[in-house]
Amino acid sequence: MGDMQLQRILGTATTWLVGMGVAIGSGIFRTPGDIAAYLHAPAWIVAAWLLGGGIVLMQCLVTAELATRVPRAGGEYAFLKAAYGEFPAFFFGWAYTVLILGGGAALIAAALGDFACELLQVDAARSGWFAAGAIALVAAVNAAGLRVGAGAQNTLTLLKIAALATVIVIGFSATVPLRSAGTAPPVAAFAASAPAGGAGAAGVPAAAAFLAALLNVLWAYDGVTDSAKLAEEIRDVRRAVPRGLLGGAVTLTLLYVLVNLALLRIVPAAEMASLAFVPGEALARLYGPSGRTMMLAVAIVVCLGALSATLLAPIRVTFALARDRLTFSFLSRMSAGQAPVPALMVVAAFAALLALTRTFSQVLQVYYFAAALLFGLTYASLIVLRRREPEPGPQVYRAPAGTVLATLLILVQLAIATHTASQRPLDMLYASGLLVFLGVLYFIWKRACTGSQSSSSTFPVPPSTAPETTGACTPNSCTSRPP
Template sequence: MPPTAPTPSHYLRRLGIWDAAMIVIGGVIGAGIFRTPATVAERTQSSVALLALWVIGGLLTLTGVLCYAELGARRPQAGGTYVYLREAFGQLPAFLFGWTMALINYPGSVAAVATTFADYACAATGLPVEWVKPLAVGAIVFIVAVNLFGIRAGALMQNVFTLLKLGAVALLIVVGLVLARGHYGMAFEPGPAHVSSGTFIGALLPVLFAYGGFHYLNDLAGEVREPQRTLPRALGLGMGSVVVCYVLVNFAYLAGLGHAGLAASTAPAAELMRRMFGEHGATVIAVGIACSTFGYCSIAIAGGARVLQVMSADGMFFRPIARIEPRTRAPQFALAALGLWAIFLILSGSFGALLDFTTVGEWLSHAFGIATIFWYRRKLKSEPSPYLVPLYPVLPMIFVVTVLGVIVATAINDPRNAGMSLLVIALGIPVYYLWRRRLRTV
């Protein structure tokens, strides 16, 4: 068996509850809330149904957050889900998670969101489209460079951009309510009394994806002060804030555009701002979305690098990636490796296919990660946890069953990408055994 990584003794706990809550908010709010509501409106027939879906999705996500709070309190180590899977189910499932997430999904999402950042940055500044790739690459280089100085430098940058994205969200809410001029009935337009399960799931899928990203704080748990106390509070505070923001933004969209207007819009945030302030308004929200996407990239790079570093310390990746720089206590080689891989994906243009092929793997990791709670409760009865998810086992079971249902629905709606996602995971099995053989020969 590969040696267990002594990561908790190497990282320094420098993140307080404010930093941790900002990481949760910044990891969830990216570009989705500025676009996804239009997709949800297309798949629903009333404003009431749309708002209900965002509330239901928020409650389901909060259920997952409560589960991750217990896991983080039990094992406040860098690596998050990788650590839980390794301890509960063994090295192979943990490796398959790391293979799918740290090597494919994290850099793929960073490449995609960095490109989105560059798109909006060019739109806001009037730069030609030829600048998109250079700006996206430059953003990744800058984020990696800041994080090389340690978690405090990365957290400071992250806090600034999270506040900016919250400012953009607040502006959208105010503008939508002002445009409604007190006529908020459009936000409560009733629809058909009966909705098919297929329609409901099809509309819930983009909602749940927009709520994704709450797990990044657990990846950084080895650097959180008083983690048994801070992690549950920061996860609850951060995710609760996101749910409130998302529901209010959708209310503002409906109040300002109406359900039909929202469903017909390709860029509801820009359209809302354009109606209020003209083209200057569209430019302002483009800046806000650029800030939001930039902040997400910072969190994904920081969290993904920790997973990669822990994998390497276990002997499951190149040994130099396991190194933590003694002065800054940052996994500098892991940060550089993740950044370089994301840049390669941008330049090759292959990140879109990677993300399509790993969506199922990401949600499977959430389901199996939270399922480790059952193992911890059964096997470690004598080990008290400072925080326990309420209504156990109901809440973990609700989340796991719901996520598996989402995966099945995704496979039915998009069998090609779901099948490719499972193939990507399966390809990790021979790679795992090759690394095991390499360990025995070193």
């Protein structure tokens, strides 16, 4: 095991399936009830899922151009370094590893643990141990190598797509029990269901309620662009990344909208609002307890697949950070199978600890605020890179109206950060404090590394697929780049 050049061994199919694999997780099972509690009406619920899909499509367009402009491991980390220099990249890489990568894996694993406890009918206090065990399992699979990890997660993603398609078929084909006189079936009343104005949820203005619901929707979509973090390991980036990202966004939007319509056909929106696991309740109404049991098993497989994909692509951020000598050098080591095993083990251990000690909702609030700030800065990098190089050449995919899309995405991220801060100010302060600490850490780190050759504040996009083989810098020892 050691530092090595990355080989391009992944194709378009994996690019598509990795993004889908990260996104299809606990969100589609946990969020329908919360969204219904905010919006009440089927028309508004479906509108939120469609708008979320539109936002994700914009994210994919912008990310596709960035990934072809900067086809390096780490995705957003590489984009920020190319656009702004070393400090924002350090800031993003550390914050992403701690809050988004570690926290995101913990969130998915925590949901898996909850589902496992209910399925096995054991004390809910054991949820954290199921979560930690799942993290250990997928970390071991991904440590076996990129081909093994990608193959496993692709299989799980296809199973997840098939499971959601089955829910759609069941929902639209099942005979729905008749309701009491005067009560319309939820989808039959769809066109007349949207409120004209006023409160969207009890005492909450409609705009605030819709934004809160949209936040839950975006959590369910989150991760569809993560395959861009594998850009340095993807063959024909110009072709594979745009197709994989855009195909994933369209497929995911179609699946999520149809799943929600199928659920609304069985469970009225008013009843959804009080349910934590709407798909399980829907199948229980059709098939009794066995229906809920089936959905619990499906949910566990779905979460396991999302966890596997999360530790496959996003871990490249930590690897890239270490390769650029901005974190501990041992985290840049790759196995012969092209797996960043040390980075995997460290992140998996942190995620397991987080799953054992924090609740799903607490981590989620910290995650939202940090992610909104970091990704807003990332989308702005497209504007910077376009101004710096307006005609990059045929190897770059140009997003239509890319500058406009990036600006809209920045505004969306600012709205999310503002809403999250207003709802959970203590968690916002916790996340902000950690981000400030990381800013200070950068200057401490650089001071400790003054003996090494200063790395360039930006890097050019390499003409070949192989990254530089660099030395590594840690607080205790620094080695310069080889000539």
